[in-house]
Every structure is written in structure tokens, then in C-alpha cells.
């Protein structure tokens with residue numbers, strides 16, 4: 001089974017997904033189900049069918065056009081505990097069906113007070129759904145996101161929620177949101193509090209040129225992140241720092257290419273900075289970011305990496321093994337994933353030995 005990389009192979013590969021936004025991972029089909037249930041309500045009747053609203057034509061959108069989709073559409077649709085639980089369960093099922101064995105979902109706690117949903121109730125709902133789904137095949141943990149537009153008080157509230165629900169599977173804090181907004185120096189105390197409670201830290205990093213000044217990137221690095229997401233518009237000095245600290249990298253091929261995030265408007269997968277980091281000492285996790293929007297499941301991301309960067313089946317197994325180093329879920333989860341990968345490798349060896 002060590003022949004060419006096929007889609008069946010990348011699906012069977014035991015994968016860890018470390019950068020997936022819960023809301024962005026909801027498929028248009030699932031949103032359509034929620035929309036059908038709500039269509040009769042006054043709020044639902046004003047919303048466009050998600051099958052057309054959430055897959056804008058690729059030529060007409062870029063990273064900045066996605067934020068209105070989340071802000072105005074998906075948040076308005078999934079604004080009560082019933083739809084949050086339903087959508088979360090569908091997301092878990094879809095990752096599981098794609099061969100993901102370990103998942104760190106991230107989400108910004110949000111409230112909809114008219115529906116009785118506080119930020120805490122939202123987090124509880126997601127955690128309860130994860131617990132109900134079980135860990136037999138897919139092990140899922142939660143990262144709570146601070147939005148760049150948050151105030152320090154809002155960020156502190158998120159960290160306090162993360163601390164409160166640490167024993168229920170919250171493993172880290174993320175900084176996300178529109179990279180043109182906010183001042184990252186606002187959140188120093190919030191990240192400090194998270195670190196003091198052994199929460200791990202991942203940051204959206206150098207997504208667009210405007211959020212990639214030396215000052216901003218050095219500020220973000222001063223928060224002692226464990227992993228970085230995207231890492232696109234970096235400088236040699238910043239890269240050297242990332243490299244010497246061996247920070248885990250969450251790289252999102254389809255997202256970066258389709259949202260036109262690569263430097264100089266480059267549009268080819270082969271232009272992706274995966275090529276620069278691959279083979280270096282940093283753990284690389286291929287990630288989907290928002291599979292509901294970009295439509296490329298993580299098995300396809302591994303397939304694309306193999307296709308565009310000429311990786312073999314063996315290289316992909318090793319890539320998966322590398323990603324395990326940077327998970328936030330602890331030593332037991334790491335050993336579980338290494339065992340799954342060893343087993344998978346044995347199956348491949350045996351299949352090759354067979355006539």
C-alpha cells in the first residue's frame with residue numbers, strides 16, 4: 001500500500017486536525033438543515049438559503065469577505081443551544097468520517113440573550129455535545145478564541161471560561177478574527193492568565209500584510225505561543241525566531257490559496273510556504289481552518305500536499321506523526337495517535353508484501 005497517494009489513502013490516514021473553527025466548519029448542507037427548521041420564525045425568514053449564501057463564487061471573495069459571512073449569517077442562524085448542538089454534532093461526524101482521530105475545535109464564546117444563550121451556556125453546549133459524541137474513534141478538545149475586536153475584559157472573560165471548563169476538555173486559547181481590526185497589545189494580561197493556568201496558546205499569525213508588522217509579530221511572539229496559525233507574511237528574522245523556538249505550525253493550504261492570502265497575490269498551491277517549512281524542525285499540522293467555507297476536508301489537504309509538493313505515502317505518515325508533537329491534548333493522546341500511526345504503517349507494509 002505504499003504506491004501512489006490516492007484520496008482513499010489520505011482518508012484512511014489517522015489524522016489530527018488542530019486548526020478548525022467550529023462555526024466555519026459547519027457545512028452548507030448542515031446550515032441548510034438549521035435554516036429549514038427556522039424558516040418559519042421571523043428571524044429565519046429573513047435569512048438567505050445557506051446553500052447559496054455560504055459558498056460565494058471563488059473569484060469574488062478573499063479573506064476579508066469571509067468575516068461578514070460569519071458575522072451576519074452563520075452567527076444569526078446558529079444562535080440558540082439547539083442549533084449549536086446540532087451543528088456541532090454534524091461537524092464532529094464529518095471530521096470523523098474523514099479519518100480524523102484527534103480534533104482541536106476552536107470557537108469564540110458568543111451569546112444570544114434573547115434565546116437564553118449566554119457565553120457560558122454556549123461553551124457548555126459545545127462541550128456537552130463533544131462529550132455525548134464520545135471518544136471511541138475521534139477525540140475532541142476545545143480551544144476558546146479571543147476575537148481581535150474584543151476588549152481586555154471580554155478577553156479575560158473568555159480565559160476565565162476556559163479555566164473553568166479546563167477539566168471538561170478546554171485545552172487552549174486562540175487569537176483570531178479580522179486581522180485588520182484590533183490592537184494585539186490589548187490582550188497581554190489575558191494571555192498571561194491563560195498561561196498561568198496551563199492553558200496552551202495558539203495565535204493567528206501574519207495572515208495579511210497589515211497584521212504582519214515587525215512590532216505586531218514580535219508582540220505576539222512575546223506572549224509565548226505554543227503554536228502559530230497561517231504564518232504567511234513573515235520576515236527572515238521572524239522565521240528564525242519561530243524556528244529556534246520550534247513552534248508548531250498550523251498550515252492551511254486551500255484556505256490560503258482560495259482566500260488569496262499568499263504574498264504578492266500568488267495563486268498556486270506550489271507557492272504556499274508549506275514548501276519552506278517542510279523538513280525543518282517545526283511540527284507542521286495541515287489544517288482546514290474553515291472546511292464549511294472552503295469545501296476541502298483535511299484528507300484533501302493531505303492529498304493536495306502530496307500532489308503539489310511531491311510527497312509519498314510514507315512522507316504523509318511522517319507528516320501526520322510530526323503534527324502529533326504539537327497537540328494540546330496531553331501525553332496520553334500523543335501516545336494514542338502514535339500507536340494509530342504505527343498500526344496504519346504496519347497495514348501499509350503488509351499490504352505491500354502481499355502479492
Ligand SMILES: [Zn+2]
Pocket residue numbers: 019021176204229289
Ligand atoms: Zn483560523
